[in-house]
Amino acid sequence: MGRYTGPACRLCRRSGEKLFLKGDRCFTPRCSFEKRRNPPGNISRRRRRPSDYGVHLLEKQKAKYIYGVMESQFRKYMDEAFNTPGVTGMNLLRSLERRLDNVIYLMGFADSRKQARQFVLHGHFQVNGRKTDIPSYSVRAGDCVTWRESDKTTEFFSDRTVGLPKRPVPAWLALDISEMAGRVVSLPSDEDLQTTLDSRLIVEFYSR
Incomplete structure (x- = not known):
């Protein structure tokens, strides 16, 4: 199955909570999840209690x-997490956090991870002075993430960087x-990892 291209808010409704997939809109009353929280699909056929x-x-x-x-990418992250010393769930989240598109989102250069992925694919960013257009690129401690030099004189660059930082940048x-420009000071610690996810449940899913 290809990448999901439907409404992002439908995924939030399916998950039963906000996943903040649409950037700043998710923090406003215009958020579709606030208007309609029930899961998509036929209510009459829905199980009351999930297995x-x-x-x-x-x-x-x-x-x-x-x-x-x-799914194929996620399985690779999961295999890597199983084969890395330490807590498997934390290894998984740490690998996901180190994705280049996620780093650009956390630095505030994009309003959402989806937008950040698009910016990377279009070649707007460099890592250590080299053009990097792979969203899944895993950053390392000491890496420097910068805009492409030719972008810095454009209106697009001004629109994306005015008012930064728009939200707190992780330690x-x-x-x-x-x-x-942004710099990777260190690898994310356990306290810096995604707190809305229960990595234990994910590990148990792949350990069946």
Whole structure:
């Protein structure tokens, strides 16, 4: 199955909570989830209580929705997490957080991870001075993320960088406002990882 291209708010309704897939709109009364919270589909055929499998599956799907990762990619992250020393769930979330599109979103250069992925694919960003157009690129401690030089004189660049930072930047990242560049200070610690996801349920889903 290809990438989901339907309404983003439908995924929030399916998950039963806000996943903040549409950037600033999710923080306003215009958010569709605020107007209609019930899950999509036929209400009469919906189970009142999800099974254990359903609970585990939903948590895995939430992680895929949030980071915009497809199933084959997610399985690779999961295999890597199983083979890395430490807590498997934390290893998984740490790998997802280190994606280049996620880093650009966290630095405030994009309103959502989906928008950040598009910016990366269009070649607007460099890592350590080299053009990088792979959204899944995994950043390392010490990496410097900058805009492409030719973008800095455009109106597009001005629109994307005015008023930064728009939201708090995680401690493992550093944003240089004067240069409009970001640096990876360290790998994300357990406290920096996605708190809305229960990684234990995801690990249990793949451990069946």
